[in-house]
Amino acid sequence: MLDTRELGRRPGSQRQVSFSVPAPADLGIEVLGVPEGSSVELTLRQEAVMEGVLVTGTASAVLAGECARCLEPISEQSEFDLQELYVYDDSDIVDDEDEGVSRMVGDLLDLEPVLRDAVVLALPFQPLCRDDCPGLCIECGARLADDPDHQHDEPIDPRWAGLATLVEDRGSADQRAEDRAADPADSGAGPSGSDPKRSE
Helix, strand or coil, rough: EEEEECCCCCCCCCCEEEEEEEECEEEEECCCCCCCCEEEEEEEEECCCCCCCEEEEEEEEEEECCCCCCEEEEEEEEEEEEEEEEEEECCCCCHHHHHEECCCCECCCCCHHHHHHHHHHHCCCCCCCCCCCCCCCCCCCCCCCCCCCCCCCCCCHHHHHHHHHHHHHHHHHHHHHHHHHHHHHHHHCCCCCCCCCCCC
16 A cells, blocks of 8 residues: 555645565466565656546566476566556546556555556566577477477388388398308308318
8 A cells, every 4th residue: 555645635746756565466477477575666656636646657576487388487577567547535536447547545545456457467478488489399398498409200100100110120130141141150161161071
C-alpha cells in the first residue's frame, strides 16, 4: 500500500517516490517470474487529478526461470512500466482494473494488482535463454547449444530391419571365410614347399 497523504488532493500537485518492496507470491508466469520475497525497486510519480491520483513509473526486478526450449536457468534484470488512475474512495467513477482505474482506500492505494499486471503482461509466453536457442535433442535430451554437431544415425525403417540383419549376417560369414583362407593351419596343407610322403 502507498500512502498519498503528503501529496494532498489539490489537482496538479506531484510527488516523486522511490522505494523497494518484497515481491509477492506468483509474480510472473509458470516458467518465468520474480522470486517471492526478492526486492522490487519502484520509482513512481504521484499526480493529483480531479478524479483521484494518477500513478506512473517503473518497477525493476530480477526475473528467474528456465528456457522453454532447453530448460537452462534464466536470470535477468528487467524493468516494467506502471500506470494507473486511483480514484478517490468517495468518487462516483466506477473503478475498472481492465481500464486502468482502481479505487483508493482512504489515502492509501494498492500497488500489487498493478505491479502484477505489468509484470505478467510484459513476460514472453515462451522465455528463451537466447533468441536462437536450438533446444534439446528429441532422441536423447542433450542440449544442442553445447554440442552443435550432435547427431544420431538415421533410424532404420522397420520394413527393412530384416534385410539389414541379413546383410550383417552375410558380411560376418564372408569375413570368417576370408579369415580361414588366410590361415594355413586351417587349410590342411603340409609345410610349404614339401610334398606328402608316398607309402611304399
